[in-house]
Amino acid sequence: MVKRRRKQVSSKKESTPATRTERNNDALSDDLDKNADHIRSVYAEASDLIFRRFYIAGKQKAVLFYLDGLVDIQELDDSVLSPLMEEFTAEYSDVKELLEKKISVSGVKEFTNIQDCLKKISSGFPVILLEGRKSGIALNLTKFEKRAIDEPPAEAVIRGPREGFVETLGINRTMLRRKIKSPKLKMKEMEIGKYSVTPVILAYMDGIAEEGLIKEAENRLKRIDIDGVLDSGIIEELVEDNPYSPFPQILTTERPDVATSHLLEGRFVVLVDGSPFVLIAPVTIYSFLQASEDYYNRFIISTLIRWLRYIFLLISLLLPSIYVAVITFHAEMVPTSLMIGMAASREAIPFPALIEALLMEITFEALREAGLRLPKQVGSAVSIVGALVIGEAAVMAGIVSAPMVIVVALTGIASFTIPRYSGAAAIRMLRFPMILLAGTLGLLGIMLGLITIIIHLATIRSFGVPYLSPMAPMMGSETKDVLVRAPWWKLNTRPHLTGKYNKYRQAPGQKPGPKHGGD
Numbered sequence: 001m002v003k004r005r006r007k008q009v010s011s012k013k014e015s016t017p018a019t020r021t022e023r024n025n026d027a028l029s030d031d032l033d034k035n036a037d038h039i040r041s042v043y044a045e046a047s048d049l050i051f052r053r054f055y056i057a058g059k060q061k062a063v064l065f066y067l068d069g070l071v072d073i074q075e076l077d078d079s080v081l082s083p084l085m086e087e088f089t090a091e092y093s094d095v096k097e098l099l100e101k102k103i104s105v106s107g108v109k110e111f112t113n114i115q116d117c118l119k120k121i122s123s124g125f126p127v128i129l130l131e132g133r134k135s136g137i138a139l140n141l142t143k144f145e146k147r148a149i150d151e152p153p154a155e156a157v158i159r160g161p162r163e164g165f166v167e168t169l170g171i172n173r174t175m176l177r178r179k180i181k182s183p184k185l186k187m188k189e190m191e192i193g194k195y196s197v198t199p200v201i202l203a204y205m206d207g208i209a210e211e212g213l214i215k216e217a218e219n220r221l222k223r224i225d226i227d228g229v230l231d232s233g234i235i236e237e238l239v240e241d242n243p244y245s246p247f248p249q250i251l252t253t254e255r256p257d258v259a260t261s262h263l264l265e266g267r268f269v270v271l272v273d274g275s276p277f278v279l280i281a282p283v284t285i286y287s288f289l290q291a292s293e294d295y296y297n298r299f300i301i302s303t304l305i306r307w308l309r310y311i312f313l314l315i316s317l318l319l320p321s322i323y324v325a326v327i328t329f330h331a332e333m334v335p336t337s338l339m340i341g342m343a344a345s346r347e348a349i350p351f352p353a354l355i356e357a358l359l360m361e362i363t364f365e366a367l368r369e370a371g372l373r374l375p376k377q378v379g380s381a382v383s384i385v386g387a388l389v390i391g392e393a394a395v396m397a398g399i400v401s402a403p404m405v406i407v408v409a410l411t412g413i414a415s416f417t418i419p420r421y422s423g424a425a426a427i428r429m430l431r432f433p434m435i436l437l438a439g440t441l442g443l444l445g446i447m448l449g450l451i452t453i454i455i456h457l458a459t460i461r462s463f464g465v466p467y468l469s470p471m472a473p474m475m476g477s478e479t480k481d482v483l484v485r486a487p488w489w490k491l492n493t494r495p496h497l498t499g500k501y502n503k504y505r506q507a508p509g510q511k512p513g514p515k516h517g518g519d
Contacts, residue, residue, distance in 0.1 A: 027113045032131040036063045061131035070124030072143035079104045107140025152254035157293040164254040169273035179260040196228030204268040210499040232272040242460045248422040249462040251280040282465035288423030302485040312414035321438035323407045327353040329442035345401040354439030360408040
């Protein structure tokens with residue numbers, strides 16, 4: 001009998017949270033105490049919830065709820081509580097009229113159900129409920145610590161703006177508005193995350209971005225059903241086209257000028273509260289080899305630097321595998337004098353070239369990762385000194401050859417020339433299977449690996465845009481910003497992404513030069 005009674009009690013306790021959740025969707029009651037008790041029960045054991053009873057004009061009962069640390073207390077006292085609690089004789093027919101005449105806060109919203117009330121409190125809004133009213137008011141008086149705007153450490157430039165996005169969504173939104181002072185810049189806000197309720201903004205240029213593209217992006221964001229969004233990287237992984245590809249299909253940046261330039265080309269930008277990294281799509285593989293500084297320097301210099309990046313991209317991917325293939329299978333391809341020197345340096349090495357390359361590459365990647373994770377004051381020193389000391393010691397001990405150390409060092413330097421970390425990470429990942437193919441099949445294995453990579457790149461898309469466009473499929477008029485960086489007076493058209501698009505972004509015939517006609 002006692003056991004049965006205990007079972008009934010426990011089942012009753014288990015049903016309480018579900019009942020409470022159902023009540024959260026109910027409309028507010030005109031019974032103030034009932035509403036207040038329910039809100040306090042939802043925030044039970046939340047020590048930062050502040051509950052304050054007061055009377056409006058000494059007559060009407062009201063309660064104030066807010067979370068400590070998220071509200072501007074001084075402004076709340078001066079602009080809300082003081083005006084409401086002082087004696088006044090005017091009668092107000094509804095809450096709206098009371099707000100308009102007594103509360104000097106610009107951001108005020110009225111709500112009628114408990115769910116909206118809880119959402120506003122959790123977002124840092126002070127909430128006021130009134131006796132006899134089935135509605136409440138939320139005041140935009142949020143205040144919390146924010147990081148100062150600074151230059152992004154991962155995207156530093158010699159010439160260009162030196163401001164970067166921060167973790168506060170409102171500041172990031174304002175930085176975009178400062179760059180584009182037009183009502184054509186549209187921002188659709190939504191909330192993602194069952195518990196985090198993270199504000200997310202989809203920004204695009206009306207009349208430039210294709211309507212179907214924006215609709216697809218909005219649908220992919222809205223179908224995300226997850227407990228919480230802590231960074232834009234989570235959203236990136238949930239909306240991309242090819243999740244198993246090593247190549248990123250969404251560009252991330254901390255720079256407002258980069259985000260603005262892509263908006264003006266017809267792409268969309270996703271801003272996530274709590275993350276300084278915004279998402280840009282659709283993009284192509286060439287987007288990861290372009291730096292913002294390319295567009296602020298003279299076009300001849302920018303073109304030469306871009307060619308240098310393409311060359312070092314190939315070096316980063318292929319140099320270790322070519323070395324392994326030549327040493328293992330194709331020694332006749334190397335000049336005799338050079339081959340004699342390489343053979344002499346490898347004479348005392350106990351490992352084949354394949355094992356030697358894998359050993360050095362893994363060590364170099366470990367040093368790079370250690371440098372990233374250690375404090376900034378010692379991180380760079382550990383990675384550089386570690387590479388020098390370990391490389392020298394390994395050569396002296398006869399574990400690896402000197403040419404292999406040179407190859408791995410050149411490969412590491414080459415990978416640093418890729419401007420985007422996510423693009424460089426993909427190349428670093430593919431370097432290992434290329435080394436394995438070279439060590440087993442020689443140059444034939446390298447060719448098979450390259451063909452596989454190119455076929456894969458030709459099949460993936462970023463929000464419907466071919467990853468290799470405008471080179472494959474070839475669009476001749478749009479290659480002015482791929483292998484070269486054409487001068488600004490020649491970049492008259494925008495890239496053609498999907499569907500209809502606004503083709504021209506500037507007037508033709510703006511090539512500079514001396515004026516004619518005796519002016």
